[in-house]
Amino acid sequence: MKLSLFLSNLKLSRGTLIAWCGLILLYAIFAAYLYPVVSKSNMDYISYIASMPEAMRAGIGLGDIDLSSLAFTADTYVAIEFLMFWPIIVCFYAIFAGVGLSREVERGTLDLLLAQPISRTRALLSKYANLVTGLLLIFAASWLGVAIGAPLAGVSVNLGSQALALLEALLLVAAIGSYTLLACIIFLEPRKALVASGVLTAAMYILNFIVPVLRPSLKWLANLSLFHHYNAVEIVRSGALDWASVAIFATTFAVCSALSVVIFRRRDLSV
Amino acid sequence: MPVIETDKLTKYYGKVCGIESLDLAVEHGEVFGFLGPNGAGKTTTIRLLLDLIRPTSGRAHIFGLDTNRDSLEIRKRLGYVPGDVVLYDGMTGTAFLKLMGSFRGGYDAARIKALQERLDLDLSRQSRAYSKGNKQKIAIVQACAPDPELLILDEPTSGLDPLIQKRFYDLILEEKERGKTVFFSSHILPEVERVCDRVGMVREGHLVAVERVSDLKHKKVRRMEVIFSRQVAVDELALPGMEIVSLSDNHAELRISGNIAAVLQKLAGLPVEDMSFPEASLEDTFMQYYGGAK
Secondary structure, rough: OOHHHHHHHHOOOHHHHHHHHHHHHHHHHHHHHHHHHHHHHOHHHHHHHHHOOHHHHHHOOOOOHHHHHHHOOHHHHHHHHHOOOHHHHHHHEEEEHOHHHHHHHHHHHHHHHOOOOOOHHHHHHHHHHHHHHHHHHHHHHHHHHHHHHHHHHOOOOOHHHHHHHHHHHHHHHHHHHHHHHHHHHHOOOHHHHHHHHHHHHHHHHHHHHHHHHHHHHHHHHHHOHHHHHOHHHHHHOOOOOOHHHHHHHHHHHHHHHHHHHHHHHHHOOOO | OOOOEEEEEEEEEEEEEEEEEEEEEOOOOOOOEEEEOOOOOOOOHHHHHHHOOOOOOEEEEOOOOOOOOOOOHHHOOEEEEOOOOOOOOEEEEEHHHHHHHHOOOOOOHHHHHHHHHHHOOOOOOOOHHOOHHHHHHHHHHHOOOOOOOOEEEOOOOOOHHHHHHHHHHHHHHHHHHHEEEEEEEOOOOHHHHHHEEEEEEEEEEEEEEEHEEEOHHHOOOOEEEEOOOOOOHHHOOOOEEEEEEEEOOEEEEEEEEEOOHHHHHHHHHHEEEEEEEOOOOHHHHHHHHHHOOO
């Protein structure tokens, strides 16, 4: 990685990052702040979730959870209302940040950059570092939002298990970002990379909840979806990471990154 | 040992020929013009030299090093100005030069200031506020600032006003005086004549000829427009080396190759009212001396 390139890219994307961090912070505060309102209402929140159509529950990652044993706490509420939606929202950041490289190829800035004495590998790793740093800042803003929102609402949450769930969500989104970058390197055209990555992400999301509902015999297909392996409610309830899921996300990230480097080093840089 | 040497360098984009069997040698300390119309293969050649694209076949060496295998080492020793300069949005000229300098171990403020003043460039503005010419100036500064042994310039004067163009030509000639090698791609014949020692002419992906500029000047094709005070017959204009492109009423358009003295002598005997020399196109030169050959 080249530090100056990393810092320069970080500076150029600061506006976008500030906006993302600000909005996700507000969302986290709002989610935590709303818990007392819901808990004081007459609504049985868990029963309400259980009454949802199966596809809808699966869509927010609650398809495989035994709701009868789920206690309604501030932690559970934040996990359902914030942490389960977090990767669905933040994957947009990862996809749009990921296609930045092909935008550079299309605009021509990459030509001048790679005419300098910097290896393609270092240039690409700087891009990866920017993507991961952006996600880490959004992760930090999210955790901070929960940490601010809970005391504001007068409730206590287990910030450690919230952080663990966020960490697993971060790994899921980093995996999405890594295949977006791979798509960039394969196509070198932002539109094609965006479509490829967007379609794959949408397909995985749909695969996770529609296919098992429509064809229970094909439920195993959901395992192919990265979203299937993320369950914030379970992490918050158990206070531990799901290491199998961590391994799947980390492997996806590592394989896509390694493939990106190999292809990027070999291919022509022209659209 | 030549600074740049290519051996049957070929690049195809699918079935489309970018450049084919290019054999070229650019010697140390010379300014080599790479002349050809748009789409001839000039930029493809430069991108191959910079290892931005890989050859379909053949090889290229710079400083005796392989442009693919030793690309990083080569790029430490060269500066590059692209034809169409694009800067990062949201970055000032200074920030851009600092970033580019960081890859070469630093930002030589004194040298950049000297180049900036010479090219009349304001580095404090945001990239979006720069005109095409100013972006070109920034690219020239970034290429020259590290004082590289070799400059690779891809149509570097596009967008520069005539005054800055002249300063740029002077800069190139000074670099040559200092023993630097310059590879100068252009489609403008007069600018190549002005600064280059030798010229390689490329057309439709093929190197048509390599000439010394002094030789090229003798072979130069000139266009001439003459207005006579009366109608002139074709026979009256017959002269070896002078081709009548068009002749209507009292207006003649001529293409002249070689020595112009005989032409002027011929015209002196005719009732010339006015005459002018429009710039000869590259195509004229190619057609005249290389018969439009590929």
